[in-house]
Amino acid sequence: MRLQTSLTVGFFTLFTFLVSSFFPELALAAPREKTLEITTMTDTWLASLCIVIFVLSYLFVLTEEYSHLRKSKPVMLGAGLIWVIVGIISLQKGLSKDELHTAVFHGLEEYSSLLLFLLAAMTYIEALRERNVFGALRGKLVQAGLTMRQLFWATGFLAFFLSPIADNLTTSLVMGAVVMAVGHGSPKFILLACINIVCAANAGGAFSPFGDITTLMVWQAGHLDFFEFFRLFLPSVVCFLVPAVIMSFFVPKTKPEPLAHEEHMKRGARRFIFLGLLTIAMAISFEQFLGLPPFLGMMTGLSFLMIQSYIMRFTGSRDKMDVLDRVRSAEWDTLLFFFGVIFSVGGLAYLGYMELASNAMYAGYGADMTNIALGIISALVDNIPVMFAVLTMNPEMSDFHWLLITLTTGVGGSLLSIGSAAGVALMGTARGYYTFFGHLKWTPVIALGYAAAIYVHYLVNADLMEMFHHVEPAIGAGGH
DSSP states (O other): OOOOOOOOOHHHHHHHHHHHHHOHHHHTOSOOHHHHHHHHHSSSHHHHHHHHHHHHHHHHHHTHHHHOOOTHHHHHHHHHHHHHHHHHHHHHHTOOHHHHHHHHHHHHHHHHHHHHHHHHHHHHHHHHHHTTHHHHHHHHHHHTTOOHHHHHHHHHHHHHHHTTTSOHHHHHHHHHHHHHHHTTTOHHHHHHHHHHHHHHHHHHHHTSTTTOHHHHHHHHTTSSOGGGGGGGHHHHHHHHHHHHHHHHTTSOOSOOOOOSSOOOOOTTHHHHHHHHHHHHHHHHHIIIIIOOOHHHHHHHHHHHHHHHHHHHTTSTTTOOOOHHHHHHTSOHHHHHHHHHHHHHHHHHHHHTHHHHHHHHHHHHHHHHHHHHHHHHHHHHHOHHHHHHHHHHHOOOOOHHHHHHHHHHHHHHGGGSTTSSHHHHHHHHHTTTTSOHHHHHTTHHHHHHHHHHHHHHHHHHSHHHHHHHHHHHHHHHHHHO
């Protein structure tokens, strides 16, 4: 699925600026025409001002928990200012307006695809919540006698195994709604369960071409075969289990608050669930078999939901539910936040900072260290622009290293709440419970899982690296 989230490039672009300032020979290391063009776009103080603007807007996002300034507001302002400066630089460089318009509308294409996909997903979540699906699920779990700790594990495993089938974003939205319903009255449980869901969803999405946009990008680029992604299953399991085991000791063993009355799903809930699953299947099938963007499948599925709600008005108890009311209930702060970051990233990428950073890192430090570092950076930058930069660079790497960058960018976003679409979405779903600094307290534990996953990858997939080294001499011999 094309979830062009492109959240932030703060640390990444700041790192690029420092590298290009102090080590200009790295910035010019790759002899490509595009590199020279990019260098001329980043050599003015206005280009540096774009980085400053973005970092400042990013700092406001980080302090949302304390300032109570919604995260969409500073990044939307930052995006507008960045593109104004990009327009000024383009005029100074004598670039055509058509080229500038192409770049802007490319960002619009990315955002509109994301907006429509998320709008359909969020509307389904709100519709299921209105039909009391999550309340009934909470009732079933409570009646089953599960403790908070057992519920922590149940939601984590569900997220891990649902993510490869659907995607990590949709998974986090669904499981986040369940946690909010089950964990009512226990803020600590909600925080830890949300962190666990983010880690599980990102880890589960790393070993499937459908689990994350970055895995889909690598697969469609032809760097890995479909079944090669499943070599990341064991590293992904380790990445999920290591922090989950540690965090589970801090989850209360108490049982959820007993229900004052038994919860039941409202009329039509099962049909809504079926339509939701059908919608996810269509999104995947549209991409896989027809080559159509997944948002078409999601919007088609949303039309099914709207028609079903219309039919319900004339049957049974003549339910007055209106799906458009659920659309209005979507998390618009999150949707507008994505607008700000996509256009901020687009402006900085247009200036050349993304590829400049990739050139500097791969030329200077090699594939192993760079791929591991990019995974950590993706916690700040988000994995999509990082992977896009890597694919644009197209470094010569073995399947082992393509799997490594897929793994690290897939699970590296779990290090921070803003490092992945799953985390950002949950910050909206569990507002006030799951926060940036609440997640940050557990980053060292998550980092252990990140390191352990990389170690396991080196342990179980080393044969791919050896195959690459054996192929190179053979290719060289054939050339002679």
